[in-house]
Amino acid sequence: MGKPSKEKMIEMYRAMVKIRKTEQKLMEVFSHGEILGFLHVSIGQEAAPVGICSHLTDDDYIATTHRGHGHAIAKGIDLKMAMAELFGKKAGYCLGRSGSMHLADKSRGIMGANGIVGAGIPIATGAAFAAKYKKTDQVAVATFGEGATGEGAFHEALNFAAIKKLPIVYLCENNGWAEFSPMSIHAPIQSVTQRALAYDIPAVSVANNVLEIYEETGKAVERARKGEGPTLIEVRSERWYGHYVGDAQKYRGKENVAQAMAKDCLLNFEEDLFQSKVLKKQDIENINTDLDAEIEEAVRFARECPYPEVSEMMDGLYL
Amino acid sequence: MKDIRYILAIKEAMEEEMDRDEHVFLIGEDVGLAGGAFGASKGLHEKFGPERIVDTPISELGFTSLAAGAASCGLRPIVEIMFMDFVTCCMDSIVNQIAKMRYMFGNQYSVPIVIRMPEGGGLNAGPQHSQCLEAWFAHVPGLKVVMAANPYDVKGLLKAAIRDDNPVIFIENKTLHAIKGSIPEEEYLIPLGKADVKREGTDVTVVSASRLVNESLKAAYALSKEGVSVEVVDLRTIQPWDRETVFTSIAKTHRLVVAHEAVKQFGFGAEIAAAVAEEILDELDAPIIRVGAPFVPASYSLEKYYVPGAEDVKKAVMTTLERSF
Numbered sequence: 001m002g003k004p005s006k007e008k009m010i011e012m013y014r015a016m017v018k019i020r021k022t023e024q025k026l027m028e029v030f031s032h033g034e035i036l037g038f039l040h041v042s043i044g045q046e047a048a049p050v051g052i053c054s055h056l057t058d059d060d061y062i063a064t065t066h067r068g069h070g071h072a073i074a075k076g077i078d079l080k081m082a083m084a085e086l087f088g089k090k091a092g093y094c095l096g097r098s099g100s101m102h103l104a105d106k107s108r109g110i111m112g113a114n115g116i117v118g119a120g121i122p123i124a125t126g127a128a129f130a131a132k133y134k135k136t137d138q139v140a141v142a143t144f145g146e147g148a149t150g151e152g153a154f155h156e157a158l159n160f161a162a163i164k165k166l167p168i169v170y171l172c173e174n175n176g177w178a179e180f181s182p183m184s185i186h187a188p189i190q191s192v193t194q195r196a197l198a199y200d201i202p203a204v205s206v207a208n209n210v211l212e213i214y215e216e217t218g219k220a221v222e223r224a225r226k227g228e229g230p231t232l233i234e235v236r237s238e239r240w241y242g243h244y245v246g247d248a249q250k251y252r253g254k255e256n257v258a259q260a261m262a263k264d265c266l267l268n269f270e271e272d273l274f275q276s277k278v279l280k281k282q283d284i285e286n287i288n289t290d291l292d293a294e295i296e297e298a299v300r301f302a303r304e305c306p307y308p309e310v311s312e313m314m315d316g317l318y319l
Numbered sequence: 320m321k322d323i324r325y326i327l328a329i330k331e332a333m334e335e336e337m338d339r340d341e342h343v344f345l346i347g348e349d350v351g352l353a354g355g356a357f358g359a360s361k362g363l364h365e366k367f368g369p370e371r372i373v374d375t376p377i378s379e380l381g382f383t384s385l386a387a388g389a390a391s392c393g394l395r396p397i398v399e400i401m402f403m404d405f406v407t408c409c410m411d412s413i414v415n416q417i418a419k420m421r422y423m424f425g426n427q428y429s430v431p432i433v434i435r436m437p438e439g440g441g442l443n444a445g446p447q448h449s450q451c452l453e454a455w456f457a458h459v460p461g462l463k464v465v466m467a468a469n470p471y472d473v474k475g476l477l478k479a480a481i482r483d484d485n486p487v488i489f490i491e492n493k494t495l496h497a498i499k500g501s502i503p504e505e506e507y508l509i510p511l512g513k514a515d516v517k518r519e520g521t522d523v524t525v526v527s528a529s530r531l532v533n534e535s536l537k538a539a540y541a542l543s544k545e546g547v548s549v550e551v552v553d554l555r556t557i558q559p560w561d562r563e564t565v566f567t568s569i570a571k572t573h574r575l576v577v578a579h580e581a582v583k584q585f586g587f588g589a590e591i592a593a594a595v596a597e598e599i600l601d602e603l604d605a606p607i608i609r610v611g612a613p614f615v616p617a618s619y620s621l622e623k624y625y626v627p628g629a630e631d632v633k634k635a636v637m638t639t640l641e642r643s644f
Contacts, residue, residue: 061392063388085425092425093424093425093427094423094424094425094427095425095426096425097422097423097425098423098424098425102423102424104424104425104427104428105427106424106427106428111388111391111428112420112423112424112428114416115415116411116415116416119384119411119412119415119416122380122381122382122383122384122385122387122388122412123384123385123387123388123391124388125381125384125385125388126384126385126386126387126388126389126390126391126392127388127389127391127392128388129385129388129389129394130388130389130392130393130394131392133344133370133389133394134393134394140388152380152381153380153381153384153411155381156376156378156380156381156382157381157384157385159376159378159381160375160376160378160381160382160385163376316421316422316426317422317460317461318461318463318485318559319421319429319483319484319485
């Protein structure tokens with residue numbers, strides 16, 4: 001697995017900007033009260049979803065977390081329908097029933113964000129089981145944070161996947177903060193890769209650098225496709241904002257936040273692409289302008305769509 | 320017709336559905352090599368192999384959620400939970416995930432999964448191997464909850480449950496596994512959501528499910544010798560339950576007893592009683608009497624006094640007659 005092609009790198013950059021800008025926009029509309037409930041953004045963590053999804057097709061599966069906008073966007077979710085869902089509109093993926101924490105798109109193998117920490121890990125493992133059962137070459141990905149690795153669901157899933165050599169990649173975005181507590185409170189280890197040892201699952205820890213993530217996840221996806229079993233990848237990621245939007249992070253020093261922000265995976269990649277002459281200043285500007293327009297259009301669409309009718313609330317409880 | 324044990328009727332249902340549809344598979348602890356803790360899958364591992372009769376680690380949450388993921392990717396898992404008590408380890412999977420996946424994701428995914436488990440006393444197995452927790456699941460929107468009282472019902476209901484596109488909690492009862500009953504040689508299905516009048520009567524309606532149906536039939540037989548005519552309604556599916564059959568019966572008898580093995584407080588009998596009180600109170604000629612276990616953990620040494628039976632149903636029926644308005 002070498003470096004991605006020039007075209008692929010531009011595509012990856014574009015996806016990272018799309019995640020960043022979409023979430024910035026979401027924070028803005030959330031502050032106006034246009035989005036209800038909780039909003040968890042992944043700003044600062046865009047490299048991991050883009051790195052791994054660069055190796056996946058629509059037939060591959062991904063189960064994500066409450067901080068799942070990035071994975072959905074990287075996996076190709078339709079931004080208008082996703083935005084409509086976040087606005088609680090009937091045109092949304094989940095008919096406006098579920099919002100940010102349950103964004104799902106079956107047509108692209110997005111098995112859903114999940115409001116329960118760690119719950120998506122065995123579900124994605126089940127998708128991998130189905131792929132093996134049906135003898136396809138599909139791969140499943142479970143994404144989660146380091147906090148989820150304290151859950152039984154994580155351990156039970158890894159154990160089973162290792163026994164059965166299932167085609168799955170476990171992608172841990174270790175942003176150092178499990179909700180409101182640092183990793184030192186949650187785990188007696190420095191790296192989540194240590195947990196994989198118990199299940200004889202190969203594991204690697206990489207920096208929050210999209211090209212490094214691309215390379216390691218590429219090897220892991222290939223292993224899975226070849227039937228060689230699961231891999232765990234830890235990305236040493238950074239969470240800029242709170243657990244949810246509105247969390248003032250009083251438990252975390254300003255310096256810690258500033259350090260996280262200084263390690264900007266998007267800006268670093270942009271500079272790399274500029275230095276290596278893959279992108280000119282004008283290209284960068286064009287990509288950013290295009291995405292601003294696309295996101296504005298998605299927000300406009302979501303605003304204008306109707307809410308579901310109260311009379312529809314009971315629809316679809318049973319088939 | 321042929322005589323068959325309840326446990327073998329379960330096996331036949333699974334085997335026939337696995338023969339019919341290659342997407343159906345069985346997963347759980349010791350279901351493969353060992354043929355299941357109670358023998359429900361005896362011989363299926365040899366026939367279908369480890370790919371479709373899947374032994375798991377002792378890991379109820381993990382393999383239940385795994386089955387949910389597989390179900391949302393087009394397979395039709397049957398999950399075996401060895402004792403109903405152990406299902407408490409997978410409540411996130413069932414309550415937060417499986418029950419909600421289709422509705423929550425806007426009908427994109429369906430989760431055709433059957434989660435089988437035996438409940439109840441009979442083995443003197445004590446507080447953590449004897450519980451009846453069906454009401455927990457009946458309380459969660461999105462699940463169907465089925466309880467079968469005899470070999471005929473268990474086979475027809477299980478086959479229907481496997482073909483159902485909704486998640487189904489399928490509750491067996493340990494004391495029923497060994498009972499024999501008559502079933503047809505040819506294939507049959509029993510629709511979910513339909514109650515069955517197991518015995519017709521005119522004086523009192525007893526609404527029940529699972530083992531307590533058989534106990535209620537014993538009580539009804541004994542009472543018939545005393546000149547009391549009891550109608551026994553077997554719900555078979557407690558969620559969604561068949562209001563029409565229950566209400567029709569009460570309109571005939573004007574007296575209601577609800578009987579289950581689970582502890583009485585907040586049991587499914589409370590829902591039946593409340594619905595009857597809300598909707599057809601004026602049909603009643605006596606208070607509704609509930610039969611259920613006492614509100615304490617299941618007793619090891621005193622199990623025979625703990626688990627309700629025919630005598631309790633009989634007393635409840637007599638009470639409704641004595642306390643007529």
